[in-house]
Amino acid sequence: MMKQTSIKVDLFLFIQQYYANPYCVFTSKISQEKQRKLKTADHHHLIPAQILEDQSAFLSRAFLIRYCEEEVEINDIGLFRAEIDVEPEYLNTTFNMDVELFFSDLSALGGPDKWQQNIQDIESKAVFKSVSMQKFKIHKLAQGMSEFVPIIFEDQYYASLNCLVEATLLDFRFRVRQFKNIQSDIASFQERGILVRTQDGNKKQDMTGKMKQTKDDQDVLMTQIPADTNGVQNSQWNFKPNNVAEFFFADDSGEMPKELNMKEVDLLYNDYIRVMTCMHERLRNQYNTYVTKFMDENQRRENGIEPETQRLILPGEDEDLSKMFEQSKGAEDEEIKEEKFFGQGMMGQPQKNGDNNTIHQINRNGQILRDEDGVNESQYNIDDTNESFSERKNQTNIPSLKNNKNAMNKATKPFSERLLSGEMKIDPNDPLAVANQMILEINLLAGKMLILQHKLIDALKISPRFVTEHHHFEFKEKMRDKWGESIFREVVPTCDFSVPSEENIGETHKKIAKTRRANLLYQDNDQLKSIHPIIFEECYVKDDDQNFVKIVKNSADLTEQKLLMMHLFVLVHGFQGNSCDMRLLKNNLSLMHPDAIFLSSTCNEDQTEGDIFEMGERLANEIKQYIQSFCPVSCLARISFIGHSLGGLIIRASLQHLEEFKDKFYSYMSLSSPHLGYMYNSNKLFDAGMWFLKKWRKSKCLQQLSMTDAKNMEDTIIYKLSCAKGLQWFKNVALVSSYQDQYAPFDSARIQICKRANDDAKKGNVYIKMAQNVLENLSTRLLYRLDVNFKINDKNLDSFIGRTAHIQFLECQPLMKMIVYRYREFFS
Structure with a gap:
C-alpha cells in the first residue's frame, strides 16, 4: 500500500x-x-x-x-x-x-x-x-x-x-496602537486578521490569523484588548503615544520633558542597542560554526559563502580602537585561563562541569552529599496590569544581557556625546528628532542582522544534515543533564552482588523522594508534573580493584567509543502483553540511536501463560531468524536485551540457546522483573489474585513464578533458571525496580537477599542460593540497581495493589527519557 x-x-x-x-x-x-x-x-x-x-x-x-x-x-x-x-x-x-x-x-x-x-x-x-x-x-x-x-x-x-x-530578534519598530473597547464590533478585528476566540475558547473557523499589511509604519499593526477591562478602560490605557518621542520620553500623563536628560537618553539607547548587538553576536557565532565545521573550502567557494563574518560595528565606534581593545582583552582572557588552571593544579581537584554535576550523591543514611537546588527565579516582578509607560523604558534590561560587556565597548562614543558634539546634525533639544535618530540607528543594525540571517539560511541550505546532527548532539547533552536532576547516585563497594545494600532501602528512598518533590525545582518542571519519577541509582562495584571503584565514584558516564557497526536491541514484553507494550521505549531509543535496529518480540504474545523455558526457546529462535534476515553476523557488533516483567525472565531463559552470539552480548536490562519469583510477596490481595488465576486459568507460568510447580523447590523452574548460564556474558547488567510495584517484589526484581529470607529457616536458604546463583558468575565488575519512585496521585485499586507502578514502566515518558539519556553506556 x-x-x-x-x-x-x-x-x-x-x-x-x-x-x-x-x-x-x-x-x-x-x-x-x-x-x-x-x-x-x-x-x-x-x-x-x-x-x-x-x-x-x-x-x-x-x-x-x-x-x-x-x-x-x-x-x-x-x-x-x-x-x-x-x-x-x-x-x-x-x-x-x-x-x-x-x-x-x-x-x-x-x-x-x-x-x-x-x-x-x-x-x-x-x-x-x-x-x-x-x-x-x-x-x-x-x-x-x-x-x-x-x-x-x-x-x-x-x-x-x-x-x-x-x-533571532531582528528589529525594533514603532507602531501606533488603537485601544478599542472589548464591546466593539468584532468584524473590525476580523478585517485586521486578529485571532478571535469565542467565550467557550473555540477558535472561529473563518479566522486566518494574518496581520493587515500596511504601507505606513505609523498605521495600526495590532489591536490589543486588556483582558481585565470587561468593557471599562483601565487607567494605564488612558495615554496613547502618537509618535516615538512620546513613547520614549513622555511621563505617565503624556507630558513631554522641557529638556532631555542625556544620561537617561544614553541608558535608553544602550538598552536597545545592547539587545541588537547580543543577537548579532549569537547569530554570527552560529554562522561561523556552520561554515567552518560543516563546509570545506570548495563548498564555500562554489556557493559563494563567506568563510567567516565579522562582528557588528556600532554607530560611533572607532574600529582601530576596537581592535586594540579586543587584542588586550584576548590577552587578559588567556592570563585568566592560565591562573585558573594553575590554581586548580595546585589544589589537585579541578572542577569539571560534567555529568556528575547533575546527579545527586547520597550516603548510606539517605543524606544528600551534593545538592544543587538553586531555583532560577526571575529578577523581574512586574505586574503587567499596573505598568506605566515610564516602566516600559527599561524593559530590555534582562539579566542575560545586562552584564554583557562586549555590547558597548570603550571604543564606542556614547549617543549623547555624538548628539551634543553636533556629529548627528540634529537639535539635541528636539525630542522627536532625537527619537527618530535612535530608531534610525537601530534600523541600520537591523539591516545588518537581516543580511546575516540570510547568510545563515544559505549555510543551512548547503549542509542541513550536518547542522542538524550538530544540534542533535547538543540536545542529547542538554537532556542528559536535565534528566540527571532527578537521579540520586550511590556507589556501593561489595564482594558479593547478592548481599543487600542495607535494610529497608526502599523505605529510605521513599522518604527522600517525598522530600525532594516538595522542592520548587520539581514543582516548576512542566514535563515532570503528571508522573514524576525519581531514580535511586545504586552502583555495586566489586571491591577487589580500588582504582576501578574510584573511577566509578568520580564518573557517571562509562561510555565506550561509538561503533560504526550494528547494535541490535531485543525488546520483550511481559505477562499477557504484546510487542506494542515496548513501543515507547523503542521510540526513545531510536531517536537517541538512529542507526540501531530493533526486534520487538512477538513470538510469545498469546502464550505467556505457558512454560518459561519454552517461551525462552521461542524467543531464541525468533532472534536467530531476525539476525539471519536483517543483520548478517559480520555486520552485527552488539546485542542488547530489555525485558519488562516476565519478559526479563524469558530473556534469561533464551540465553542458553544463543551461546553462538555470546561475544556480541552487550547490555541486559530488566524492568520490574520477578527474577526470584513470588516467594516473599508482601501484598496479600495480590497473593489472592495469583491463587485465583492459577486455579481458574491453570497458568503454568504463574505456578512457576510462585514456585509451586514442583514439590522440591530446587526442582522448580525459577531455581533451575537461576543456575542457567547467560547473564555472565553481558558487559552491562541493570536491574530496574520500584518499591511501589507489588507485581514484582522489590528484592526479587533487584535479585537481592531480603531480611525475610535470612529469617526463614524453611525456604530462605533456597531464596539465598537463587540470588547467589544468578549473580556470582557475572563477568562485569559493576552492577546497576535502579529504584524508581513514581508520583502516583490516584487512589484506586490499581495503585493499592501496586499495578500502577508496574504499568508506569511502559507508559511513563519521563522515565524513558531518563533511562535513555542518562544511561547511554547501556545503549551506545
Whole structure:
C-alpha cells in the first residue's frame, strides 16, 4: 500500500493572540541536486513545500511512503515572522508551535500500481487529512535560539521527525496602537486578521490569523484588548503615544520633558542597542560554526559563502580602537585561563562541569552529599496590569544581557556625546528628532542582522544534515543533564552482588523522594508534573580493584567509543502483553540511536501463560531468524536485551540457546522483573489474585513464578533458571525496580537477599542460593540497581495493589527519557 504524507507547522502566541506568519520557503541544495539527477519523479518530493495563506502555516513537501521504516530527507526551510509588543519580559515570551502529520491513502484511488505510473496526478487527486498533532512551547524565543526539536507522532501513524528551530530578534519598530473597547464590533478585528476566540475558547473557523499589511509604519499593526477591562478602560490605557518621542520620553500623563536628560537618553539607547548587538553576536557565532565545521573550502567557494563574518560595528565606534581593545582583552582572557588552571593544579581537584554535576550523591543514611537546588527565579516582578509607560523604558534590561560587556565597548562614543558634539546634525533639544535618530540607528543594525540571517539560511541550505546532527548532539547533552536532576547516585563497594545494600532501602528512598518533590525545582518542571519519577541509582562495584571503584565514584558516564557497526536491541514484553507494550521505549531509543535496529518480540504474545523455558526457546529462535534476515553476523557488533516483567525472565531463559552470539552480548536490562519469583510477596490481595488465576486459568507460568510447580523447590523452574548460564556474558547488567510495584517484589526484581529470607529457616536458604546463583558468575565488575519512585496521585485499586507502578514502566515518558539519556553506556 502506498501512502502519502506531509507535515504542517503553526507558530503562535495564544495569550497575547499574536501569530507568527510564514512568508518564505526554501529547499536545501541537496534536495535540488537530487531532483536534477533523477530522470523519473522523485517519490520523496511529490508536492513542493508551500505556505497555507488561509491558516498562517507552513506545509512541508509531500512524500510517498513505500515501505516500513523508510527514511525521508525533507530539508525544507520555512521562515516565520512575528511582531510582539515591547513590554516587560518581552524577551521571555513563550510561543506555541503545533506540528501536524497529514496523510492520504492512495489505495482508495486505484492502488499503488496506478500511482506508480501516474505520479504527477497525486497533487490534484490526493485528499489529505490530519492524523496526528504534537504541541510544543518554545520559551524565550525572542532571545534567540538554535535548538534541535525531536517530534514523535505516536498514534496509529507512527513517525519521527528531526526538526531544527532557529530564531533571532531582528528589529525594533514603532507602531501606533488603537485601544478599542472589548464591546466593539468584532468584524473590525476580523478585517485586521486578529485571532478571535469565542467565550467557550473555540477558535472561529473563518479566522486566518494574518496581520493587515500596511504601507505606513505609523498605521495600526495590532489591536490589543486588556483582558481585565470587561468593557471599562483601565487607567494605564488612558495615554496613547502618537509618535516615538512620546513613547520614549513622555511621563505617565503624556507630558513631554522641557529638556532631555542625556544620561537617561544614553541608558535608553544602550538598552536597545545592547539587545541588537547580543543577537548579532549569537547569530554570527552560529554562522561561523556552520561554515567552518560543516563546509570545506570548495563548498564555500562554489556557493559563494563567506568563510567567516565579522562582528557588528556600532554607530560611533572607532574600529582601530576596537581592535586594540579586543587584542588586550584576548590577552587578559588567556592570563585568566592560565591562573585558573594553575590554581586548580595546585589544589589537585579541578572542577569539571560534567555529568556528575547533575546527579545527586547520597550516603548510606539517605543524606544528600551534593545538592544543587538553586531555583532560577526571575529578577523581574512586574505586574503587567499596573505598568506605566515610564516602566516600559527599561524593559530590555534582562539579566542575560545586562552584564554583557562586549555590547558597548570603550571604543564606542556614547549617543549623547555624538548628539551634543553636533556629529548627528540634529537639535539635541528636539525630542522627536532625537527619537527618530535612535530608531534610525537601530534600523541600520537591523539591516545588518537581516543580511546575516540570510547568510545563515544559505549555510543551512548547503549542509542541513550536518547542522542538524550538530544540534542533535547538543540536545542529547542538554537532556542528559536535565534528566540527571532527578537521579540520586550511590556507589556501593561489595564482594558479593547478592548481599543487600542495607535494610529497608526502599523505605529510605521513599522518604527522600517525598522530600525532594516538595522542592520548587520539581514543582516548576512542566514535563515532570503528571508522573514524576525519581531514580535511586545504586552502583555495586566489586571491591577487589580500588582504582576501578574510584573511577566509578568520580564518573557517571562509562561510555565506550561509538561503533560504526550494528547494535541490535531485543525488546520483550511481559505477562499477557504484546510487542506494542515496548513501543515507547523503542521510540526513545531510536531517536537517541538512529542507526540501531530493533526486534520487538512477538513470538510469545498469546502464550505467556505457558512454560518459561519454552517461551525462552521461542524467543531464541525468533532472534536467530531476525539476525539471519536483517543483520548478517559480520555486520552485527552488539546485542542488547530489555525485558519488562516476565519478559526479563524469558530473556534469561533464551540465553542458553544463543551461546553462538555470546561475544556480541552487550547490555541486559530488566524492568520490574520477578527474577526470584513470588516467594516473599508482601501484598496479600495480590497473593489472592495469583491463587485465583492459577486455579481458574491453570497458568503454568504463574505456578512457576510462585514456585509451586514442583514439590522440591530446587526442582522448580525459577531455581533451575537461576543456575542457567547467560547473564555472565553481558558487559552491562541493570536491574530496574520500584518499591511501589507489588507485581514484582522489590528484592526479587533487584535479585537481592531480603531480611525475610535470612529469617526463614524453611525456604530462605533456597531464596539465598537463587540470588547467589544468578549473580556470582557475572563477568562485569559493576552492577546497576535502579529504584524508581513514581508520583502516583490516584487512589484506586490499581495503585493499592501496586499495578500502577508496574504499568508506569511502559507508559511513563519521563522515565524513558531518563533511562535513555542518562544511561547511554547501556545503549551506545
